[in-house]
Amino acid sequence: MLTIKNLHASVEGTPILKGINLEIKPGEVHAVMGPNGSGKSTLAQVLVGHEAFEVTEGEILFDGQNLLELEVEERALAGLFLAFQYPVEIPGVSNLQFLRTALNTLRKHHGQDELDAPSFMKLAKEKAKQVDLSPDFLKRGVNEGFSGGEKKRNEIMQMLMMEPRLGILDETDSGLDIDALKTIANGVNTLRADDRSFLVVTHYQRLLNHIVPDVVHVLANGQIIKTGDKQLAMELEEHGYGWLGINEAEAAG
Amino acid sequence: MTLAHKTPLTPLDDAFTPEGGKQLPAPLKSLRDIRSKAITGMALPNRRTENWKYSSRYLKLDPELAPQTQATGDADYRSVEGVYRLVIRNGLVDLESSALPTGDGIDIRRFADLDDVTAQSVARKLDTTLDHGTTQLAALNTARLEDGVLIRLSADTSVDQPVYIQYVTDAGASGSNYPRVMVEAGQGSKMTLVEEYISNGDQPVLVDSVSELLLDDSANITYIRLCMDPANVRHIGATGVKVGANARFDSHCIGFGGDLRRHDLQVRLEGQGGYARLNGIALTQDRQHYDNHTAIDHVVPNCDSDENYRCLAADRSHAIFNGRIHIHPDAQQSHADMNNKNLLLSTNAEIDTKPELEIYADDVTCAHGATVGQLDEGSLFYLTSRGIDRDTAATMLSMAFVHELVGQVPLEDIREAVNTRLTDFIEASFRRAAE
Numbered sequence: 309m310l311t312i313k314n315l316h317a318s319v320e321g322t323p324i325l326k327g328i329n330l331e332i333k334p335g336e337v338h339a340v341m342g343p344n345g346s347g348k349s350t351l352a353q354v355l356v357g358h359e360a361f362e363v364t365e366g367e368i369l370f371d372g373q374n375l376l377e378l379e380v381e382e383r384a385l386a387g388l389f390l391a392f393q394y395p396v397e398i399p400g401v402s403n404l405q406f407l408r409t410a411l412n413t414l415r416k417h418h419g420q421d422e423l424d425a426p427s428f429m430k431l432a433k434e435k436a437k438q439v440d441l442s443p444d445f446l447k448r449g450v451n452e453g454f455s456g457g458e459k460k461r462n463e464i465m466q467m468l469m470m471e472p473r474l475g476i477l478d479e480t481d482s483g484l485d486i487d488a489l490k491t492i493a494n495g496v497n498t499l500r501a502d503d504r505s506f507l508v509v510t511h512y513q514r515l516l517n518h519i520v521p522d523v524v525h526v527l528a529n530g531q532i533i534k535t536g537d538k539q540l541a542m543e544l545e546e547h548g549y550g551w552l553g554i555n556e557a558e559a560a561g
Numbered sequence: 562m563t564l565a566h567k568t569p570l571t572p573l574d575d576a577f578t579p580e581g582g583k584q585l586p587a588p589l590k591s592l593r594d595i596r597s598k599a600i601t602g603m604a605l606p607n608r609r610t611e612n613w614k615y616s617s618r619y620l621k622l623d624p625e626l627a628p629q630t631q632a633t634g635d636a637d638y639r640s641v642e643g644v645y646r647l648v649i650r651n652g653l654v655d656l657e658s659s660a661l662p663t664g665d666g667i668d669i670r671r672f673a674d675l676d677d678v679t680a681q682s683v684a685r686k687l688d689t690t691l692d693h694g695t696t697q698l699a700a701l702n703t704a705r706l707e708d709g710v711l712i713r714l715s716a717d718t719s720v721d722q723p724v725y726i727q728y729v730t731d732a733g734a735s736g737s738n739y740p741r742v743m744v745e746a747g748q749g750s751k752m753t754l755v756e757e758y759i760s761n762g763d764q765p766v767l768v769d770s771v772s773e774l775l776l777d778d779s780a781n782i783t784y785i786r787l788c789m790d791p792a793n794v795r796h797i798g799a800t801g802v803k804v805g806a807n808a809r810f811d812s813h814c815i816g817f818g819g820d821l822r823r824h825d826l827q828v829r830l831e832g833q834g835g836y837a838r839l840n841g842i843a844l845t846q847d848r849q850h851y852d853n854h855t856a857i858d859h860v861v862p863n864c865d866s867d868e869n870y871r872c873l874a875a876d877r878s879h880a881i882f883n884g885r886i887h888i889h890p891d892a893q894q895s896h897a898d899m900n901n902k903n904l905l906l907s908t909n910a911e912i913d914t915k916p917e918l919e920i921y922a923d924d925v926t927c928a929h930g931a932t933v934g935q936l937d938e939g940s941l942f943y944l945t946s947r948g949i950d951r952d953t954a955a956t957m958l959s960m961a962f963v964h965e966l967v968g969q970v971p972l973e974d975i976r977e978a979v980n981t982r983l984t985d986f987i988e989a990s991f992r993r994a995a996e
Contacts, residue, residue: 400961
C-alpha cells in the first residue's frame, strides 16, 4: 500500500529524514518509535504534504501513485489521514461545517451522493459517541477551547468519519490518561480491516498495548535503525532508547 | 499656501445642480434651493482632503453621471418575507411596489405628501445629524432632493416587522440618484430598519444616499445596511444618528466593494444612558474600493459605545477604515470600545486603518485596537489535509473571520442571506485568483 524509498527531507535547509525505507502492506499496523527529534513527526507530516518540509531525495508510492506529486487535499482524497499531534483551533468554523464539507468532498470524489444534513448529523453523533465526545462539540468551532484530550478524540472521530486507507497517528497518545487512551485505541481498532493500514508514531510503548502493531520500527537521527515485531516495543519500554545505542539528549538536538 | 496649488481643485460640474424638486412642499424646496446654491461650483474633495485621502481619485463626478437615473425596465425586487417593504427606485419613492404598515403608531410618508407644518419641521431637522465638514457629498443629496421618506414612530410603538427599504438603481444608462430617508423614533419606540441597495444594468452610476435617524429617549433602533450592489455602482452614503437618553442604536453595515464605496456613519450620543453598537463588514476584490468612515460623539456623560469593523481585501483591492471617537468635555463615565480587524487575502491588496480618538474628559474608558493579518497557514493545512480544496478552505477561514459579526445580525433570514452572499463573493475571488 505504502512504499517509502530512500526518503530524505529537510526543513529550512536542515536535513531531518536521511534515507527512510518503509513498506506497509494492506491491513498492517506499523509503529514508528524513537526519541524526540528523531524525525517521527516529520515523517508523518511529509506523508500528508506539509509545505514546511522539502523532500530532497527518494520517493513515496501510495497504491502505486507517486504521492509527492499530489497536493495536500489530493492525498487526503486518495485515502491518507493524519491524526495531528497538535490540532489547530479554528474559531468561526464549526466542527459540523468542517466535517460535513470534508466528508462530502470525499464522497463526491468517490462518486457518492453528498449526505444531507440529517443523515450527516446522525452519522456524526454516532461517531462522536464512539470516542466519548459529546455531540455539543459538533456545534463549537473546530477544536476551539478543546482540552488536549478532546482534541485527540476529535482527530480520531474525524478518522472514523473519513475511513481512510492509511491512518497516520502522530503521537496521539501524548497527554492522554489511560481511559482516554483506551477509548482512542478502541476507535482505531474498530477501523482495522484487511484493506486499511495504520502508521502509529509514538514515543512510548503504552499505546501499542491497545493498538497492537504488526511491525515496529525504531527511528533515530532520521533513519530507521531497527525493525522488529511488537516485542521490540516492549524491549524499548524496558531498556529505553539507550539500549540501542541512541543518546536521547543528542538525538533531540 | 503654495502647496495647495499642486493639486488643482476640481469644481462640481454645474450639471449636478439642475433645477428640480418641484414636487416638494415649500419648506423642503426652499432647503433644496439653499443647498443647491451653496454647493454650486464647490471644490470636490481631493487627495489633500484628509477624510477623502484614499478615495477622492475614485470620485470622478463626470457630467455623464449627473442626470437622474431612470427606470430602464422591470426592477428586480428580491422578495423578502415577513417585512414591511418600502421601495425607493432611482431616488423616488415607489409606493405601488411597497407594502407599508397600516397600523397605528407608525407613519411612513413621502416628502411630497407632507403638509407644510410637518415639512417645515422636517426641513429644520434635515442635515442636523451629520458633520458637514466631513460629509461633503451629503450636501449634494439635499441639493438634489426630488422626494424622500419620513418614517415616524409615535411613543412606545413597537413595530411588529422590520421595515425593509429596497433602494433600486437602474443602471441601463449612466446617471445618479439621491435617496433620502428621515426616521423619527418617538420615546420608547422600537423598530428594525433594513436598507438594501440593489441595481440592475452595467453602466457607471452614482448613488448618493443620506439617511438620518433621530432616536428620542428610550427608543431602540436596529439598523441593518446592506450595500452589496454591483461594482459598477459608485456609492457615497451617509447615515447620521442622534441617540437620546437611555436609547439604543445597533447597526450592522455590510457591503461589497465597487468602483467607489464610501459610507460615513456618524452617531451622536446626546442623552445620558445612551448606547450605540456599530458593527461593520466590508469585502473587496478585483480592483474594488471600500471606505468606511465612522464617528461616535459622546456628547453627554454615562453613554457606552461598542464598535467592531472587519475588512477583507483580495486581489488588488483597497479597503479603508477610519474610526473616530470624540469624548466631549462633559462626557464623564463614557465607555467606548473600538475594534477593527483586517484580513489581507492577497499581497497586492491594501488596507488602511486609522483609529482617531479625541478625549476631552478625564473619567472615561476608551479602548481601541486595529490589526491587519493574513490567513493562517496552519489552519489552511489542517483543512486541506482533510480533503477540502484550498479555495474552499480559504473561503471557510475568511468567513470564520467575520463569523462573529454575521452571527450578530438579528434577523435569521437576513443573516442567512448575508452569509450566503459573503461566502459566494469570497469564493468567487479565490476561484478567479487560482485561474
